[in-house]
Amino acid sequence: MTRGGEVLATLRPVRGSLRVTLARWLLSVAGWLAGVSYASRTLASVAREPYFTAAPAALDVVQLLELARRLRPALLAFAAVALGTWLLLQLLTAGALIRLERGRRERVSLWRACWDGGSRALFPYLRVALVAGALGASGSVLLARLFEWLAQHGEVAGWTGKTLARDLPLARAVLSGVWISVVGIFAFWLRVLLVRERRPRLRIAAAQALRLCVQRPSSALAFHWAVAAATLAAQGAVLLAWQAQAAASPAPRWLAVWLALLFVSAYAWQWRLRAALRVLGRA
Amino acid sequence: MRVASLLAAALLCVAAADAPAPLELPRTSLAYRIEVALDPGSRRLEGRETLEWRNASDVAVASVPLHLYLNAFAHEATTWMRSSDQARGDVDALLELDPDPWGYSEPRSIRQDGLELRWRPIAPDDGNPLDRTLIEVELARPVAPGGSLVLEVEWDARLPVPIARTGGLRDFFFVAQWFPKLAAFSPKGDRERPQGGFNRHQFHAATEFFADFASYDVRIGVPRGWRIACTGRCAPEGGDAPFDWYRSRVDAVHDFAWATGERMLEDVSQHALPGGQGVELRLLTPAGTEDQIPRWRRVAERSLDVLSERLAPYPYSTLSVVLPPWSASETGGMEYPTLVGGESGDPLHDAWPFASLRYPELTIAHELAHQYFYGLVASNEFEDAFLDEGFTQFWGNEILIDAFGDGAGLGSWLGRPIGVSAAERSSLPRVRGALPPIWFGPSFLLRGFDEGTQFYTRPALSLLTAQRLFGRAALDRALRGYVQRWAFRHPRFEDVLASAESAGEGALALFLREAFTREDLPDYAVQELESERLEPPRGARRAAARAARLLPARASAGEDVVELEVLDPGFTRERRVLGQVVRQTLDLECAVPDPRWEPEQGALWESSAHLVGPAWQHLPVEIELRFADGARARKRWDGRSPYLVLRAVRAAPLREVRIDPFERVALDPVPTNNARLLDPDRAFARNWSLWLGAGAQWLAELAAQSL
Numbered sequence: 001m002t003r004g005g006e007v008l009a010t011l012r013p014v015r016g017s018l019r020v021t022l023a024r025w026l027l028s029v030a031g032w033l034a035g036v037s038y039a040s041r042t043l044a045s046v047a048r049e050p051y052f053t054a055a056p057a058a059l060d061v062v063q064l065l066e067l068a069r070r071l072r073p074a075l076l077a078f079a080a081v082a083l084g085t086w087l088l089l090q091l092l093t094a095g096a097l098i099r100l101e102r103g104r105r106e107r108v109s110l111w112r113a114c115w116d117g118g119s120r121a122l123f124p125y126l127r128v129a130l131v132a133g134a135l136g137a138s139g140s141v142l143l144a145r146l147f148e149w150l151a152q153h154g155e156v157a158g159w160t161g162k163t164l165a166r167d168l169p170l171a172r173a174v175l176s177g178v179w180i181s182v183v184g185i186f187a188f189w190l191r192v193l194l195v196r197e198r199r200p201r202l203r204i205a206a207a208q209a210l211r212l213c214v215q216r217p218s219s220a221l222a223f224h225w226a227v228a229a230a231t232l233a234a235q236g237a238v239l240l241a242w243q244a245q246a247a248a249s250p251a252p253r254w255l256a257v258w259l260a261l262l263f264v265s266a267y268a269w270q271w272r273l274r275a276a277l278r279v280l281g282r283a
Numbered sequence: 284m285r286v287a288s289l290l291a292a293a294l295l296c297v298a299a300a301d302a303p304a305p306l307e308l309p310r311t312s313l314a315y316r317i318e319v320a321l322d323p324g325s326r327r328l329e330g331r332e333t334l335e336w337r338n339a340s341d342v343a344v345a346s347v348p349l350h351l352y353l354n355a356f357a358h359e360a361t362t363w364m365r366s367s368d369q370a371r372g373d374v375d376a377l378l379e380l381d382p383d384p385w386g387y388s389e390p391r392s393i394r395q396d397g398l399e400l401r402w403r404p405i406a407p408d409d410g411n412p413l414d415r416t417l418i419e420v421e422l423a424r425p426v427a428p429g430g431s432l433v434l435e436v437e438w439d440a441r442l443p444v445p446i447a448r449t450g451g452l453r454d455f456f457f458v459a460q461w462f463p464k465l466a467a468f469s470p471k472g473d474r475e476r477p478q479g480g481f482n483r484h485q486f487h488a489a490t491e492f493f494a495d496f497a498s499y500d501v502r503i504g505v506p507r508g509w510r511i512a513c514t515g516r517c518a519p520e521g522g523d524a525p526f527d528w529y530r531s532r533v534d535a536v537h538d539f540a541w542a543t544g545e546r547m548l549e550d551v552s553q554h555a556l557p558g559g560q561g562v563e564l565r566l567l568t569p570a571g572t573e574d575q576i577p578r579w580r581r582v583a584e585r586s587l588d589v590l591s592e593r594l595a596p597y598p599y600s601t602l603s604v605v606l607p608p609w610s611a612s613e614t615g616g617m618e619y620p621t622l623v624g625g626e627s628g629d630p631l632h633d634a635w636p637f638a639s640l641r642y643p644e645l646t647i648a649h650e651l652a653h654q655y656f657y658g659l660v661a662s663n664e665f666e667d668a669f670l671d672e673g674f675t676q677f678w679g680n681e682i683l684i685d686a687f688g689d690g691a692g693l694g695s696w697l698g699r700p701i702g703v704s705a706a707e708r709s710s711l712p713r714v715r716g717a718l719p720p721i722w723f724g725p726s727f728l729l730r731g732f733d734e735g736t737q738f739y740t741r742p743a744l745s746l747l748t749a750q751r752l753f754g755r756a757a758l759d760r761a762l763r764g765y766v767q768r769w770a771f772r773h774p775r776f777e778d779v780l781a782s783a784e785s786a787g788e789g790a791l792a793l794f795l796r797e798a799f800t801r802e803d804l805p806d807y808a809v810q811e812l813e814s815e816r817l818e819p820p821r822g823a824r825r826a827a828a829r830a831a832r833l834l835p836a837r838a839s840a841g842e843d844v845v846e847l848e849v850l851d852p853g854f855t856r857e858r859r860v861l862g863q864v865v866r867q868t869l870d871l872e873c874a875v876p877d878p879r880w881e882p883e884q885g886a887l888w889e890s891s892a893h894l895v896g897p898a899w900q901h902l903p904v905e906i907e908l909r910f911a912d913g914a915r916a917r918k919r920w921d922g923r924s925p926y927l928v929l930r931a932v933r934a935a936p937l938r939e940v941r942i943d944p945f946e947r948v949a950l951d952p953v954p955t956n957n958a959r960l961l962d963p964d965r966a967f968a969r970n971w972s973l974w975l976g977a978g979a980q981w982l983a984e985l986a987a988q989s990l
Contacts, residue, residue, distance in 0.1 A: 028984070035978075036975070036976030038979075039971065043968045047964045048963050049958065049959065050958040050960060052955070052967065058699065061706075062706055066709070067971075081983070128990075136990075160571075160630055161612070161629035162631040164609065165631055181989065232984065254973070258973075265984075
């Protein structure tokens with residue numbers, strides 16, 4: 001079987017796939033509902049102001065900026081929800097990897113796997129996050145310096161405003177995004193490699209992950225990058241369309257679309273875990 | 284037929300009477316003859332000027348001050364540099380562009396009747412010995428009242444790299460404040476002067492320039508093949524290697540600037556003003572931006588039309604608009620008589636996501652409005668910066684509203700419209716503390732407060748509020764009278780008020796005086812709105828029963844009126860005005876009822892609203908009450924007391940209260956608290972909460988994928 005075939009083969013669900021997907025979906029929905037709850041509390045006073053509620057069409061730029069200003073107090077709550085969701089995701093990731101790997105040979109409860117395996121893997125996973133954060137930030141800073149130098153050179157050389165004020169910042173944002181997402185794939189592999197280690201060693205896992213990405217760029221790097229990017233892009237596109245069409249389309253329709261998309265994203269995440277285990281010969 | 288002809292003639296007369304009178308260019312007591320050549324490699328100007336000035340005052344003049352504005356950019360310790368909040372950042376950026384970015388202006392020789400004169404730098408504003416933007420020239424022979432002075436000046440100047448709207452680099456130069464300029468002369472009695480004298484001020488970062496009207500005869504040498512635009516009309520005089528020579532003769536202007544570049548395009552067109560006069564419109568823009576020319580021409584023509592119709596016909600025969608290249612964008616966004624700099628001409632304006640914005644149009648409209656407020660009505664920009672900037676900001680916005688409407692006049696960003704008035708209003712500060720009054724100064728001493736707010740936004744929104752409160756025709760009458768009376772002169776703010784009063788707009792004048800002298804912004808707010816079902820009162824049995832029987836009388840006003848109980852606490856100014864509680868009967872209009880409300884037979888609702896206001900003397904507002912059954916009532920509040928409490932009893936609860944429902948008070952910095960609903964709009968809250976929750980979850984997902 002080709003490597004591409006290997007990856008595609010893991011798209012078909014096996015025992016445990018749907019349970020893992022459901023758990024991931026529930027976690028996303030829980031995070032979303034927590035965000036909804038904080039947003040609704042912050043919006044309670046805004047919803048009594050006709051400045052916003054009686055706008056004839058969709059809010060204009062000035063109104064949106066004013067709304068964003070009013071939502072600033074909720075940012076801390078959103079960040080706390082994101083952190084809580086992320087911590088639970090670490091437990092779920094470890095549990096899902098254990099369930100998907102061992103579930104083909106023996107009965108393993110997902111919740112048990114999350115509890116035992118997740119709690120064992122949590123500290124190493126936090127270290128992975130620190131490493132990924134440091135790598136992502138360093139790369140972004142380097143890119144920022146590079147583009148600052150380019151912009152300075154461009155100012156002296158008389159480049160147009162289109163190049164200096166649009167193309168360069170856009171290129172920088174895209175490259176920074178690509179770098180951070182590649183670091184994210186690296187972090188993903190660290191988690192997959194560390195989960196089964198009784199005494200997880202980050203440096204060895206890092207060397208292994210790098211080797212995998214170099215030796216199998218399509219199945220270890222490109223595939224994961226594409227699925228993660230497609231998932232985020234699809235969610236982002238739905239969010240934009242939802243906001244653009246909000247005045248014309250009722251919320252329940254978008255609710256259904258969003259929940260469905262979260263499920264698809266959860267399944268894609270499960271697919272990535274299985275594909276990674278397959279690359280390692282463990283699934 | 285005869286009656287129809289007479290009627291048509293009468294209508295024409297009325298229209299003609301309403302049309303602003305044309306302005307005639309006056310003779311001036313000052314004249315400049317200047318010859319200058321630009322060396323772009325060294326950024327140097329070598330110039331000679333003859334300055335002729337007639338002493339129209341009743342005092343002899345023994346010395347004269349000359350402005351050397353370019354010396355503001357000679358080093359870091361000039362008054363301009365010290366007073367600029369961004370000076371440090373600007374200098375660092377300049378040094379990155381060029382290791383020697385500085386500019387200067389230095390007279391080589393100043394002669395009167397062939398005699399070499401002595402001169403020295405002076406610093407009357409801050410005593411800065413390192414500032415040479417103003418020099419005092421001692422005359423060999425004093426100029427008697429009615430006498431004339433002729434000065435021959437030779438000087439060297441170097442333009443800085445682009446900074447603060449002047450300068451240049453390599454192949455483009457915007458040459459402004461480049462020649463030794465005589466300070467404006469204020470006659471006796473003006474600005475509380477016991478005697479006439481020159482208006483001596485250094486160049487400060489927060490303010491601009493001030494000079495007398497003069498005639499200019501200027502000969503300019505630019506590198507061969509370079510395009511040029513200047514004050515007046517730059518007529519070619521032929522080449523004399525390595526230069527092409529141009530000459531401009533223009534009367535009754537108080538400044539002269541010019542712009543030249545190697546890779547620039549020129550577009551010349553004729554535009555007929557509403558009154559029929561023709562103006563030669565010249566656009567200078569970088570090569571490669573040809574497709575943008577119609578866009579800039581349209582807004583320039585519209586600006587001329589609006590200003591000519593509402594204030595006075597543009598009196599000059601030429602107008603030039605220069606869009607500098609991006610590398611010199613610091614030189615744009617500035618006004619000179621018959622010449623303006625817009626934002627940079629650049630492909631950026633055609634590129635997503637900037638193509639849908641109209642800030643470049645706003646800049647052109649703003650700078651063209653300066654042709655009137657500053658160009659014609661030449662207020663003192665050192666001392667009264669708000670008098671030109673604030674008025675111009677208002678007119679720039681009016682032009683854009685006229686051309687594109689208010690709701691999306693500034694274009695759109697990612698599909699969402701940007702309103703002109705809304706954007707202006709959103710830049711008001713929301714500080715609770717005191718602000719300096721708009722009308723205070725001199726403006727160059729402003730520190731610790733935002734210049735944009737003080738000189739631009741607050742005055743512009745004060746004028747917009749006046750327009751909305753008193754009507755456009757009223758404001759136009761006031762400002763037209765001001766322009767007609769003070770064109771080619773140097774007015775002060777008192778003259779604006781006097782012009783308004785002369786035009787019969789006394790109430791408008793009172794409002795403007797208050798708006799320009801207050802230290803606060805007028806924030807009206809609905810602090811609370813409540814409505815409860817009216818229940819029989821608890822109490823001693825018989826008394827309570829009697830009260831219960833009388834309850835319906837509290838809502839006895841009838842179906843098409845409402846009785847409003849108004850608690851006004853009064854106010855104190857020079858004396859105390861006692862408050863009181865009065866009952867008012869207001870007519871009700873019918874509108875669409877709230878679909879969520881169901882009427883109940885016999886039920887009554889007692890509603891109350893607590894409104895707060897800024898307690899201004901001359902800023903009345905309307906209050907609109909909307910009841911759940913669709914009935915609406917309006918009442919006027921003079922706004923003089925700090926709060927108002929309203930109570931009403933009706934068969935339907937009060938669902939919404941709006942202060943200033945027609946948004947006349949553009950100066951109110953917090954429009955969000957001007958109206959309040961009794962109950963939150965659940966659909967709004969639900970829809971936004973769902974979406975915001977999804978957005979937050981997406982950001983969390985993004986973080987999870989990255990870590």
